[in-house]
Amino acid sequence: MGDVGGFGRVVQPAAVEGRSMAVLYGSETGLAEDIAGELGKTTERLHFQTTVDEMDSFKLADIVRSSLVVFVTSTTGQGDMPKNTLKFWKNLRREKLNNTNCLRSLRFAIFGLGDSSYPKFNWAARKLRARLLQLGATEFFRPGEGDERHDNGIDSIYLPWYEEFKKTLLADYPLPDSLSPIPDNAQLPPKYPVQLLSIMDGTGHFRGSVGGASLTEDERLFLASKTQSADRSHVDNPQTSPEKAREDWLRLNPTFPADFVRRDGLFEKDSPRDFGTMDKGNQLKDHPEKYLLERQPAHIPECPPEDLLPIPNTCVGRLLHHARATPVDHWQDVRHLVFDLDIGSKTFPDIMSSSGSLTLVIWPKNYPEDVDELILQMGWEAEADAPLQLKGVPRGLHAKDRVTTLRHLLTHNLDITAVPKRTFIRELLHFTEDEREQERIAELVEPGNEQEFYDYTCRPRRTILELLRDFTGVKIPYSRVLDMFPVIRGREFSVCNGGLGFNEVDQSCHVKIEILVALVEYKTIIRRPRQGLCSRYLKHLNAGTRLALQLKPSSSHLVRNDVEARRPLIAIATGTGIAPIRAVIQERDCYGVAGDTMLFFGARNRSADFHFGHEWSSYPNLRVLPAFSRDNIKPEPETTVTSTTTPAPTDPLAAALETVYPVQYDAHKNYVQHLIRAHADDVAALMRRHPYVLICGSNGRMPISVRNALLDVLVLSKMCEDKEAAEKWLSNPGNVSMWQETW
Secondary structure (H helix, E strand, O other): OOOOOOOOOEOOOOOOOOOEEEEEEEOOOOHHHHHHHHHHHHHHHOOOEEEEEEHHHOOHHHHOOOOEEEEEEEOEOOOEOOHHHHHHHHHHOOHHHOOOOOOOOOEEEEEEEEOOOOOOOOHHHHHHHHHHHHOOOEEOOOOEEEEOOOOOOOHHHHHHHHHHHHHHHHHHOOOOOOOOOOOOOOEOOOOOOEEEOOOEOOOOOEOOOOOOOOOOHHHHHHHHHHOOOOOOHHHHOOOOOHHHHHHHHHHHOOOOHHHHHHHHHHHHHHOOOOOOOOOHHHOOOOOHHHHOOOOOOOOOOOOOOOOOOOOOOOEEEEEEEEEEOOOOOOOOOEEEEEEEEEOOOOOHHHHHOOOOOEEEEEOOOOOHHHHHHHHHHHOOOOOOOOEEEEOOOOOOOOOOOOEEEHHHHHHHOEOOOOOOOHHHHHHHHHHOOOHHHHHHHHHHHOOOOHHHHHHHOOOOOOOHHHHHHHOOOOOOOHHHHHHHOOEOOOEEEEEOOOHHHHHOOOOOOEEEEEEEEEOOEEEOOOOOEEEOHHHHHHHOOOOOOEEEEEEEEOOOOOOOOHHHHOOOEEEEEEHHHHHHHHHHHHHHHOOOOOOOEEEEEEEOOHHHHOOOHHHHHHOOOEEEEEEEOOOOOOOOOOOOEEOOOOOOOOOHHHHHHHHHOOOEEOOOOOOHHHHHHHOHHHHHHHHOOOOEEEEEEOOOHHHHHHHHHHHHHHHHOOOOOOHHHHHHHHHOOOOOEEEEEEO
16 A cells, blocks of 8 residues: 555555455453454454444344454353344254254354353353354364463463464455555544534524533533533633643642542551562452552542433332441441332333342443543543534444533543553554654554553553553544543442342332442552442442443343252352342242252451341251351361350451351361361262352352362262262253352
8 A cells, every 4th residue: 555654644444345354242341342343453454344243233144245254252151152142142053054054155263252260161152163163164263262360361362363363364365466454553444433513503604612602592501411510610711721720620629540649659658568569460469458548538529410321221220228338447348239120010020030140230420520630631621511423333332312522421431441452552652743652652562562561551450541641642532532432331230139028119110129249449559549430430329319220130040930949059159249149049038948058158257248147047948157267267277177166256246146157267267168178068968969059259269269179079978989070070960050150
């Protein structure tokens, strides 16, 4: 193509006959969609006419029309396909397609995303690949399997695969001599351009300033419906300079993140503690007190507006109850929230039939102070509250109409505090003229610098706002906000009530939904405060707040009739992992006498985070074995034993719980896997009766350690000769039904 100029020039991919690509994804959290988007842009630069979409948007007849197809899919639940692939997967599995070789013209590649702490690692990608090959399709490039458990996350596997993928496309599908790949220093056209909506008078001439100084009353009402109620004199007064507005805003907002960092630095300078030790992979290896935010002054931010977005399949929910479940001086802030949902008469029976295994989806919003900061950083003050025309919207963005404002988009739709992806950082090259910033940005995304990229973004959980603060020369055009910023995704929380407790709201077609949420609040290795977007949103919600909520069935229905309710259950939970298990226990209880149940529950402190501990004695046939890793540790080097004599707790609730749940002593620390081995005979007795086994809580080492403990039980009880035989026994669904939900 020759010289395309410097950074910033827009180049349209050429249309080459017979050169088309479909990149189809299956995604639950958005990571697979991000990777699909990056692959789509890469193939566009190689002049493929590329379509990027979720699998359910394509039929089998559609995929064979593309020269090449790339599938990117995560695995969810117990080796299941993501929800936005189920229709595609169902069509692909139709029995009448067997032995037809109907996909013989399809040439495909596949990349899977998984978590090796699950037994069925990358199962969705493996199943999809096997079925495509079975129907006659041909792979044009080797499959890839990313693992979130890897030291540097998915990128450790994905990036080498990605670089090899590009080289293969260039080698096996060369461009005509007249074309060259579009270089990285040229921009591709925006897919979702945003334009200012001109306000015209009757003669067609523009009237009024975009700041709103001379708009008509009707136009002011339109903008008011899209604008928050905060004081924004720097927008309404066109005479106020951006520099003066920023100075005033910083003065009036003492919780501005930069101020947090300054005061935090002074604290660490004067503190005798060692704050210089860095934890690998942002894992907290010392007491979380080191990372607490409690020393920051109390601050209740202005909450986002309560606008209900038009999200499909949602119902209106009202927050009934909002309480902290852990003491105020505990290192972790856990909240118990109760909602009243108006689910409608049509869906009511379906939801009630699966109340023991539901998730509640909540769409968080950005806080006005964060939105104001971004507007000031990018210089969007003049356009922030002017009407915008959306030419198109990315999947997952919920807009009532195609006319909105930039402030409304940033508040309700775009995740401006997410950890920036590589594609986001790479695009910043086009929006700064500072050569030093261009050099630094290029270094971060350069192949071979994966560790540096990880250390800068993922490890400290650096946000987009913080990144843009580091690169002050970057000025993203407002017209590209939909292409640049990720869409806010709904966050799923396990419903922690079921059975009779599910229908305690005395209204027709209304249900009570409870969730237990551990707020994401900590300090990272760069000692900056962190609050998850949804955690911050939920923390300040007031009773009576209305939200758009969605109920979704989880990956497994454990209680569908009285026969299943009488089946034995072995449940292992840590922390807030008790939430879905409580729902299952309540659901089983409503069928009458539930089957024998053993609950192993692990937490730090009996008095602080023994969630729902006071309830367990009311359920028949339920035996609870708690393990508290920071309580009552004996110095003697002895094996794990049960003891009924413990130091008298000072907390009244802990004292009451102690009479029902004796401490399980350990020489060092108590963990659920230790208790499973200590009670091997009892666990094995239930194993012989083909139970359900539920593992819920933190991912990583916990589920692996628990599975190893269960394997040891099978060997110790003589049910299996060795660990290899035990693994086969445990993996056989005829012996035991395993369900793992970890995060």
